[in-house]
Amino acid sequence: MHDIRVIRDNPEEFDRLVALRDLAPQSVMILELDSENRALITRKEALLSARNNLSAKVAEVKRSGGDSAEIIAEVQQMKIEIAKLEAVQSAVAADLHDVLSGIPNLPDTSVPYGKDENDNRLIRDWGTLRTFSTLPKQHFELGEALGMMNFQWATQLAGARFNTLFGDLARLERAIGNFMVDLHIAKHGLTEVALPVLVNSTTMYNTGQLPKFSEDLYQVSDDYWLIPTAEVPLTNFGADRIFSSKELPIRLTAWTQCFRREAGAAGRDMRGMLRQHQFSKVEMVTIASPENSMDELERMTDCAENILKALEIPYRVMLLCSNDMGPGAVKTYDIEAWLPGQDTYREISSCSNCGAYQARRMAGRMKTDQGNVAIHTLNGSGMAVGRTLVAVMENHQQDDGSIAVPERLRPYMAGQECIG
RNA sequence: GGAUGGGUGGCUGAGUGGUUGAAAGCACCGGUCUUGAAAACCGGCAAGGGUGAAAGUUCUUCGUGGGUUCAAAUCCCACCCCAUCCGCCA
Numbered sequence: 001m002h003d004i005r006v007i008r009d010n011p012e013e014f015d016r017l018v019a020l021r022d023l024a025p026q027s028v029m030i031l032e033l034d035s036e037n038r039a040l041i042t043r044k045e046a047l048l049s050a051r052n053n054l055s056a057k058v059a060e061v062k063r064s065g066g067d068s069a070e071i072i073a074e075v076q077q078m079k080i081e082i083a084k085l086e087a088v089q090s091a092v093a094a095d096l097h098d099v100l101s102g103i104p105n106l107p108d109t110s111v112p113y114g115k116d117e118n119d120n121r122l123i124r125d126w127g128t129l130r131t132f133s134t135l136p137k138q139h140f141e142l143g144e145a146l147g148m149m150n151f152q153w154a155t156q157l158a159g160a161r162f163n164t165l166f167g168d169l170a171r172l173e174r175a176i177g178n179f180m181v182d183l184h185i186a187k188h189g190l191t192e193v194a195l196p197v198l199v200n201s202t203t204m205y206n207t208g209q210l211p212k213f214s215e216d217l218y219q220v221s222d223d224y225w226l227i228p229t230a231e232v233p234l235t236n237f238g239a240d241r242i243f244s245s246k247e248l249p250i251r252l253t254a255w256t257q258c259f260r261r262e263a264g265a266a267g268r269d270m271r272g273m274l275r276q277h278q279f280s281k282v283e284m285v286t287i288a289s290p291e292n293s294m295d296e297l298e299r300m301t302d303c304a305e306n307i308l309k310a311l312e313i314p315y316r317v318m319l320l321c322s323n324d325m326g327p328g329a330v331k332t333y334d335i336e337a338w339l340p341g342q343d344t345y346r347e348i349s350s351c352s353n354c355g356a357y358q359a360r361r362m363a364g365r366m367k368t369d370q371g372n373v374a375i376h377t378l379n380g381s382g383m384a385v386g387r388t389l390v391a392v393m394e395n396h397q398q399d400d401g402s403i404a405v406p407e408r409l410r411p412y413m414a415g416q417e418c419i420g
Numbered sequence: 421g422g423a424u425g426g427g428u429g430g431c432u433g434a435g436u437g438g439u440u441g442a443a444a445g446c447a448c449c450g451g452u453c454u455u456g457a458a459a460a461c462c463g464g465c466a467a468g469g470g471u472g473a474a475a476g477u478u479c480u481u482c483g484u485g486g487g488u489u490c491a492a493a494u495c496c497c498a499c500c501c502c503a504u505c506c507g508c509c510a
Contacts (some may be wrong), residue, residue, distance in 0.1 A: 072491095
């Protein structure tokens with residue numbers, strides 16, 4: 001949701017930034033709607049004001065025992081006109097709102113222009129890629145050979161894009177999630193939150209999932225939606241609230257199940273557990289004041305990286321180009337873990353500064369000396385638990401098909417050092 | 421699911437058709453007093469929008485959406501949510 005005042009103040013700049021998202025200039029059309037809307041508001045309110053005055057006069061006349069029939073007749077006439085104007089004005093306002101909330105967020109100056117993921121920029125990498133004496137296996141090969149990963153049964157239970165884990169692998173996934181949350185609490189100062197995974201339409205709208213991306217979501221009865229990420233409920237902590245600057249930043253984390261229809265991903269990543277309809281993820285959300293949000297993005301990315309460092313998984317950090325970013329983002333870092341079984345890096349975390357985009361949708365504000373301003377919201381995975389399990393398995397696999405448990409996870413596995 | 425009672429400003433809470441955008445208290449901010457603090461006293465304090473250089477002025481908002489009326493926090497309808505009891509249940 002864009003701030004119309006920003007567009008009024010500098011329409012050329014708005015069009016220049018919109019172009020980075022490969023959109024045609026919008027400002028002329030928007031400003032036309034805007035001035036039409038304001039003209040209608042002015043006319044409507046003049047009538048409303050006159051009506052209020054006449055109504056007050058009725059009260060006055062009646063108190064002094066006079067006859068108010070004439071005034072009443074006049075106001076009755078007026079009401080017809082007001083209703084007409086109101087209908088026209090609210091339609092124009094709705095159009096304007098739709099346009100402003102439909103345009104994606106504008107990239108930060110540090111974000112490179114680009115068409116797709118091929119234009120993303122490598123920022124840094126970490127860790128050395130292991131050399132294997134034999135060809136490294138993919139996680140599903142390892143898991144199925146261990147008898148601890150059963151996709152066939154998951155298909156029988158639910159369908160494609162689900163999985164089941166058994167024994168030590170099930171426990172390892174749980175260990176990974178617990179480790180992540182504990183690290184965020186103890187070392188990063190985040191506050192853990194337990195959340196609903198079903199939310200209402202307003203909550204989904206606030207973070208930008210609705211109305212445009214409903215095909216990516218599971219909707220259940222009674223107007224509930226399954227969350228595709230804990231970003232949705234966590235970010236809504238700022239909905240309809242006015243924070244004092246002292247309260248910010250607020251840094252939250254939650255480990256939840258996530259549900260995605262993967263509607264546009266037919267045929268992609270069908271083997272294994274990289275892309276599923278249900279997966280668990282530890283999410284980080286920060287509610288920040290505008291002047292701090294870019295620093296908070298660096299901090300959040302660092303929190304995510306610390307997880308992979310602790311688990312001894314090589315990774316690289318990519319700065320997404322303008323058209324690879326999600327619609328809400330001002331700036332996004334993707335963290336990609338090395339998967340030796342696939343011989344490639346795969347996204348395991350995505351940290352975004354959404355600026356005021358979501359905050360304006362949900363009316364999240366902060367008090368300042370110059371009045372209330374929209375807060376900034378940030379979200380990042382810290383990390384996707386299922387994909388981290390995949391990365392642990394592939395990076396710590398041994399020649400015999402067993403998996404070495406990274407040292408930091410052993411306390412969560414009753415000291416166990418090896419699976420299989 | 422059934423019954424009852426409720427949803428008013430950051431919070432508590434008055435308010436059943438017209439000087440109520442809303443009493444009072446708390447919180448918060450500024451001031452007086454004080455060596456400093458507290459207390460006391462004085463003053464300020466909702467949000468969003470239109471207009472305006474500004475001061476100001478004006479509109480909207482008392483769970484949400486409709487309706488009645490010249491006029492609605494107040495009356496009517498629907499829905500949502502909360503509390504308590506009953507039923508059911510992890």
